Amino acid sequence: MATANRLEQFGETVFATWSRLAVEHNAINLGQGFPDFDAPEFVKEAAIQAIRDGENQYSRSAGHPLLVEAIADTFELPTNAMDEVTVTCGSTETIAAVILGVINQGDEVIVIEPFYDSYLACLSMAGAIPKIVTLHSPEFTFNEQELRDAFSDKTKMIIVNSPHNPTGRVFTNTELQLISELAIKHDALVLSDEVYDKLVLTGTHIPMATLPNMKQRTITLRSLGKVFSVTGWKIGWSVAPSKYTVAIRSAHQFMTFCAATPLQVAAATALRAPDSYFLEYTAQYTKRRDLLVEGLRDVGFNVLSPEGTYFVLADHTPFGFSDDISFCHHLVKICGVVGIPPSAFYSRSNEGKGLVRFAFCKGLDTLNNAVERLQGLC
Numbered sequence: 001m002a003t004a005n006r007l008e009q010f011g012e013t014v015f016a017t018w019s020r021l022a023v024e025h026n027a028i029n030l031g032q033g034f035p036d037f038d039a040p041e042f043v044k045e046a047a048i049q050a051i052r053d054g055e056n057q058y059s060r061s062a063g064h065p066l067l068v069e070a071i072a073d074t075f076e077l078p079t080n081a082m083d084e085v086t087v088t089c090g091s092t093e094t095i096a097a098v099i100l101g102v103i104n105q106g107d108e109v110i111v112i113e114p115f116y117d118s119y120l121a122c123l124s125m126a127g128a129i130p131k132i133v134t135l136h137s138p139e140f141t142f143n144e145q146e147l148r149d150a151f152s153d154k155t156k157m158i159i160v161n162s163p164h165n166p167t168g169r170v171f172t173n174t175e176l177q178l179i180s181e182l183a184i185k186h187d188a189l190v191l192s193d194e195v196y197d198k199l200v201l202t203g204t205h206i207p208m209a210t211l212p213n214m215k216q217r218t219i220t221l222r223s224l225g226k227v228f229s230v231t232g233w234k235i236g237w238s239v240a241p242s243k244y245t246v247a248i249r250s251a252h253q254f255m256t257f258c259a260a261t262p263l264q265v266a267a268a269t270a271l272r273a274p275d276s277y278f279l280e281y282t283a284q285y286t287k288r289r290d291l292l293v294e295g296l297r298d299v300g301f302n303v304l305s306p307e308g309t310y311f312v313l314a315d316h317t318p319f320g321f322s323d324d325i326s327f328c329h330h331l332v333k334i335c336g337v338v339g340i341p342p343s344a345f346y347s348r349s350n351e352g353k354g355l356v357r358f359a360f361c362k363g364l365d366t367l368n369n370a371v372e373r374l375q376g377l378c
Helices: 014-024 041-052 065-074 090-102 118-126 144-150 173-185 242-255 261-271 275-299 324-335 364-377
Strands: 085-088 108-113 129-136 155-161 189-193 218-223 236-239 311-315 355-359
Touching (some): 014 324, 041 261, 065 085, 065 236, 085 090, 085 242, 090 189, 090 218, 108 118, 118 129, 129 144, 144 173, 155 173, 173 189, 324 364
Parallel strands (some): 108 129, 108 155, 189 218
Antiparallel strands (some): 085 236
């Protein structure tokens, strides 16, 4: 095999596989999480203006000053922009830069499943040892003792994703306090993946760094694409204590050096949008969520309405399929709708085999058409 051993086991990402099948079958793609509607005009205009203003060369590697200042100004805690903020080519690069910059071979890292699929691949590249803790369906909560047992004196980091992709959970204060307690007890870092921080439809997002004694051991990860419907811009960032920021930048400089300069300038404008933008944003996504969840229930799925993100995990077992992959193949061929088989997001548990992930970051017409096509399952 030409592929290195550390990556051979992962193959092609599940998102590429099912987006390709969507094209082959002329299906509605509720698999990969990208909107089918355009970005706000004021964000697009900011990018066009940045290009016209000559913002077309390399930026400062750690991020354009306009953007890092906007990130610091809108973060929930006082932040030194130049020393604690690092801009990357999307949150997927941030994950890689954090892991490659901070983790040594043999370090143990706790991962909560189902997980974003790049976590394990990046840990493999760093030579880390993943320790898996499962969010158990149907409520998608973790067992306290299982979490406690995963920690040890060898634990270097735990990766926490809230609002959580793919379950849609928004972790409670009690859950985050437990993670905080264990991280402090075992002197572990927390990589807090908060790319859906603005997409909370039920409940309240609590940034991990705001918990007592956690700012100094938390690396917060966020991005622009989800909030402003510009997933193709690939603008992400980390906010971290300066000593960890040095490590993150050490990796980032040799992977991409810097993100696209005019898009960084536009991102600074986007982050300073008025509160009314974010209120309308969540109101529209609440409509999309409710439409899809109600449609799925009418067809026969068992569904827990997600609290955040733009994903929903549905239980497909009422339709009699043995696993998620066979069900998703049936779905695209018979109904012309693509979902993601979430077993790709599990390593320790088989609970993903009874589920399918749908994305509702689509226009209402698209979602209505998808629900109508799903009636074929009946």
